[in-house]
Amino acid sequence: MKIQPITDKASLKQEPAPLADAGLQREIAALFVQALNLEVAAEDIDPQAPLYGDGLGLDSIDILEIALILSKQYGIQLRANSEDNRHIFGSLGQLAQYIAAQRTK
Amino acid sequence: MAAVPLLTHSSPAAVLAWRGGFAVTAHEFLCDVRSLALRLPPARHVLNVCADRYRFAVGFAACLLGERSTLLPSTHTPGVVRQLAAFAPDTLCLTDDPRQDIDLPQFLYPDDLAAAAAPWRVPTIDADRLAAIVFTSGTTGTPLPHRKTWGRLAACVRDEAKRLKIDDGRSHALLGTVPPQHMYGFESTVLLALQSGNALIAERPFYPADVAAAIAAAPRPRVLVSTPVHLRALLAAGVELAAADLVVSATAPLGADLAAKIERRFDTALIEIYGSTETGQIASRRTAEVNAWRLWPGVHLSRSADCTFALGGHLEQRTALCDVVEPLINGEFLLHGRTADLVNIAGKRSSFAYLDHQLNAIPGVVDGAFFPGDPRGAGTTGVTRLAAAVVAPTLNAAELLAQLRERVDPAFLPRPLLLVERLPRNATGKLPYRELRLLAAKSK
Numbered sequence: 001m002k003i004q005p006i007t008d009k010a011s012l013k014q015e016p017a018p019l020a021d022a023g024l025q026r027e028i029a030a031l032f033v034q035a036l037n038l039e040v041a042a043e044d045i046d047p048q049a050p051l052y053g054d055g056l057g058l059d060s061i062d063i064l065e066i067a068l069i070l071s072k073q074y075g076i077q078l079r080a081n082s083e084d085n086r087h088i089f090g091s092l093g094q095l096a097q098y099i100a101a102q103r104t105k
Numbered sequence: 106m107a108a109v110p111l112l113t114h115s116s117p118a119a120v121l122a123w124r125g126g127f128a129v130t131a132h133e134f135l136c137d138v139r140s141l142a143l144r145l146p147p148a149r150h151v152l153n154v155c156a157d158r159y160r161f162a163v164g165f166a167a168c169l170l171g172e173r174s175t176l177l178p179s180t181h182t183p184g185v186v187r188q189l190a191a192f193a194p195d196t197l198c199l200t201d202d203p204r205q206d207i208d209l210p211q212f213l214y215p216d217d218l219a220a221a222a223a224p225w226r227v228p229t230i231d232a233d234r235l236a237a238i239v240f241t242s243g244t245t246g247t248p249l250p251h252r253k254t255w256g257r258l259a260a261c262v263r264d265e266a267k268r269l270k271i272d273d274g275r276s277h278a279l280l281g282t283v284p285p286q287h288m289y290g291f292e293s294t295v296l297l298a299l300q301s302g303n304a305l306i307a308e309r310p311f312y313p314a315d316v317a318a319a320i321a322a323a324p325r326p327r328v329l330v331s332t333p334v335h336l337r338a339l340l341a342a343g344v345e346l347a348a349a350d351l352v353v354s355a356t357a358p359l360g361a362d363l364a365a366k367i368e369r370r371f372d373t374a375l376i377e378i379y380g381s382t383e384t385g386q387i388a389s390r391r392t393a394e395v396n397a398w399r400l401w402p403g404v405h406l407s408r409s410a411d412c413t414f415a416l417g418g419h420l421e422q423r424t425a426l427c428d429v430v431e432p433l434i435n436g437e438f439l440l441h442g443r444t445a446d447l448v449n450i451a452g453k454r455s456s457f458a459y460l461d462h463q464l465n466a467i468p469g470v471v472d473g474a475f476f477p478g479d480p481r482g483a484g485t486t487g488v489t490r491l492a493a494a495v496v497a498p499t500l501n502a503a504e505l506l507a508q509l510r511e512r513v514d515p516a517f518l519p520r521p522l523l524l525v526e527r528l529p530r531n532a533t534g535k536l537p538y539r540e541l542r543l544l545a546a547k548s549k
Contacts, residue, residue: 037482037490037520039502057506059515060311061451064338065484067312071342077314 025096031069036062047093056092063089075104108229109259111138111166112299117225120276121298122159124307126322129159132225134166140218141167148197150238152176152189152209154286155201159307160214161285162295164199169236169255170228177239177286178248179382179454180514181207184463188248189240232256239288239382244446244458246466251383259300260419261385262292264401266301268389269351269376271328277303277350278323282316282335284309287452288382289355293330303328313342326350329371333357334451334486336367341485348372354392355380356452358440364392379440382454384415384424388438397437406432412444448475450516451488463512464493467505472496472528475519476541492545493519494528523548 029042038056045056052058058066070076076099078085088098114121117132141163145151151168153175155161168175176196178185186208189196198209205211230236236255243249266272279298283290298305310319316339320329328351331339336354339346349371355378359367367375379398380386388398400406403418406426413430416423429441448455457475464473473495483489497505502522509518529540 035484037478039506039520039522057510057515057518059518061334061484061486061488061516064311064313064334064486068338068341068485071313071344077342077344078312079318080311080315 021100024100025092028096028099029092031073032066035065035069045092047096048091050091051089051095070099073105074099074102076102107232107256109232109256110227110229111135111169112227113302114227115302119302120304122162122305122307123278123324124157124159128304131227134163135225135227136223137163137218138166138170139223141215142170144215144218145171145173145199146197146210146212148173148195148210150174150176150193150196151199152178152186152196152207153199154181154205154207155199155214156284156309157201157214157307158281158285158294158305158309160201162299162305163218164214165237165285165295166299169230169234172234174235175237177237177288177291179240179242182510182512182514183208184512185240185248192248192250230255232259237291239291241382242455242459244456244462246459246462253385254421257419257421258292258296258385261401262296262300264418265293265297265378265386265389266303268399268401269328269353271297271303271326271351272301274302275326276324277301278306278325278327279303279330280306280319280323280327281309281330282311283330283332283356283452288385289332289378289380289452290330292380292386293353293355293378313339313344317342317344317346320349321347328353332452333359333363334488337363337486340366340370346370351376353378355386357449359392361392361396368393381427384420384426387415387418387420397433397439400436400438402436405436406430406438408432448491448517450490451486453514453516455513455517460491460493460513460517464495464509466512467497467500467508469500470495470497470505474528474536474541475517476536476538478520479542479545490520491517492521492523492541494523494525494541494544496525496527500524521545521548 029045033042067078088095114131119131120128121131121134122129151173153161153164155164165175196209198207198211201214234255235252236258237253239251240248271277279294281290281294285291285295294305310316327349329349330353350373352371352375364375376389377392378386379388387404388400390398401418405417407414413426414423427447428443431439446456446458460475475491475493478490478492480489530536
């Protein structure tokens, strides 16, 4: 299955997202490694590397698990109706930035 | 020779699909099908990868009219695409995504299929026409083709419509979270809509919030065609769920508790379907209420020493089941699990023999084996990944994974991937899973 995770258009209109602090980035990395049984230590994830394909190698089941983590931990519901999602899953750093801007808890 | 109509919608204005919230009538569908059939290049085999379920259905039907067979492999990795091209050198890829990079001659689904106002006439197709070739991974490294004739495919889903009680003349909207290229999605969204006068929904929502929105937006009566993985995610996501009029699940058995929970959340019945690529769908059950599966009318089971076979009904021949089943009286059976070699990760099927073959074919791999992962590591969606132990002194994990990615579907990539000095084979050369699991536990 080909996935093109994309999210709501509203976020395109947002003010520039606040820079996610390194702490949030580490927290997300740790959540992912634990929930997805990744073959890499949280601190070894390159914050600039793509999350799926040749980067961290996530597939559609992982993306679904991540959607659930985001809803449970940060109160964010991912949607697939904008090209923006490509950006969010572009790297851990970009994802952390998105979470920092959108989180409701 | 018997002929079976392409669709069973009783009038040209009957809805055959919903696309972006708009109805597509049976007449409009037929016009699209005829138009595409005229424009398709003359290949006899078509790999239809259209993500839009309506376009997939138009592509499939156009192939059927033009005596082309639709190829449905279990994955689109570069290795499998090469094998498809070897199987049928004239294979054409029909796609609705111009960025898609499958290495076959491509035909882009036209945006401008002329809505020529041809008269309303439903084509009939010889029951014996080879409509689809569905592949399983096999055990030797070459995908195994299973040939499906139009008559048998149609007969199978007509039985499904009766079992789901959606053949009552009302137009049911079928919303699938499964792709139309997967045998279950092919049958339960595309063929089912065509052969029971119902309407498929073109979109395939992925995120739980999108699935919830699509359910709420679908006209009633509406049917959610899904899987345990997607249903678990929906329940866990904390999204509001509108009522449905039926939920259908397949690819892996649901427990009675989870089934009851889903019934409460959607305020409707959940029917599970049992089937396989080889047999198509052959049984169903109302999981919240009964444990036994009821076979399709005319299908029955026979047993040999170590295998159960299905035959009769839409089945052309006696066909082995890949599960351990216990036949009961009155056309029912109990399902006791998979045969040892079968692998099923979120509805994607393979076998340990095939995966081991692929692993050991990688240059630099001296010895290697896949084994079932630890179910305690399953995520919220309930998926347990495979593990693998590999002896490959010249390769690192990243190199190995890159090679595997070329050969097997990402769902089967091992977590963990253990690089070891030797595999814990016993005196007869066998690899007890218990030993492999100990290895995995030690590496943590």
